[in-house]
Amino acid sequence: MNESPGHDGGGYRYAxxxxxxxxxxWGPSHEAQGLFTPLPGEEDGARQVLLAGCRPRGGLLRSTGHLGRQRASAGNADLDLLDADGTVMGSYFVNDVTVVDARPSARGADLLDLTVTLWCENALPGAEPVWDLIREGRLDRTGLWRDLTPEGRHAWLSVALWSREYRHRGRPDAPAGQVLTLDGRDIVDEESFYCALGEAVNGPCGYFGRNLDALDDCLRGRWGATVPFTLYWDHSAESVARLSTPRPTPQGDSGVVPFPVILEIFADHGVEVVLR
Incomplete structure (x- = not known):
């Protein structure tokens, strides 16, 4: 992915x-505090974000001169998450960025701490630590999602999706005929199934779907694996039993994953699933 224009290489984490x-x-910022924290009593996507150590430019800078007025709304934006070199790791679309406060920042004489309101339903609670793992180069092994809550694994999958292009850097899909292994002991619910499957295909924090429709899309190519391939599903009886047990989910559904449908989707794309 491309470097954010004018990120200035000053240790910024957002732009x-x-x-x-x-x-x-609109400029870079050292922090975006509150981006992953829904406002109490508001809809899930509503955020109040402190852009600490921000160097505002363009439309964002113009909005700082209109606090308390309609023109304080800068509009919609792409909010990039930057790695230590200033390269974009992934982006969120944010709606109606409105400046509600602007103060000098302790991070630098020419920087501001801007408080903005915005809407971003894709910046899920629990996602920020996963972005930090990527930024700091600590995604060095699989299974780091195992001890997370279902909500945490849901956020993990979202970061796996939004960061995929950055982490793969144009790497082509693995050739057809691969033999992959899925460890059923790690699968306790739908989120963990997709976490484990994504890593079986694409390594640490790998993505290969987060629902049945997305799985079907991934099997059509450009997501890390070329069909046909073989998937050995170890300890399958344990995981299938857990996937068939109703439980609350972050999405509010039953939590039951239709195992025969999973096998059917794989079979439709020429994937041989070997249950062991």
Whole structure:
């Protein structure tokens, strides 16, 4: 992925660019505190974010001069998450970025701490530590999601999806005929099934679907594996029993995963699943 324009290489972790004009760079920020924290009593996507150590530019800078007025709304933007070199790891689309406070920042004489309101339903609670693992190069083994809550694994999958392009850096799909292994002992619910499957195909924090429709899409190519391939599903009886047990989920459904449908989707794409 490309480097954010004008990120300045100053240890920034975030950057914003207008959704309407790619040339309208809104500037980098050291922090985006509150991005992953829903506001109490509000809908899930509502956020109040402190852009600490921000160097505002373009539409965002113009909005700081209109606090308390309608023109304090800068509009919609792409909010990039940056690695230690300033390269974009992934992006969230954020709606209606509105500046509600602007103060000098202790991080630098020419920086501001901007408080903004915005809407971002894809920045899930629990996702920030996963982005930090990627930024700090600590995604060095599989299974780091095992001890997370179902909500945490749901957030893990979202980061696996949004960071995929950055982590794979144009790497082609594995050739057809691969033999992959899925460890059923790690599978306790739907989220853990997709976490384990993604890593079986694509390694640490790998993505290969997060629901049945997405799994079907991934099997069509460009997501790390070329069909046909063989999937050995170890300890399958244990995992199938757990997938068939109703439980609350972050999405509010029954939590039951239709195992025959999973096998059917694999079979439709020429994947041989060997239950062991």
């Amino acid at each position: 914003l660019t207008s959704d309407e004009d790619d040339a309208d760079f």
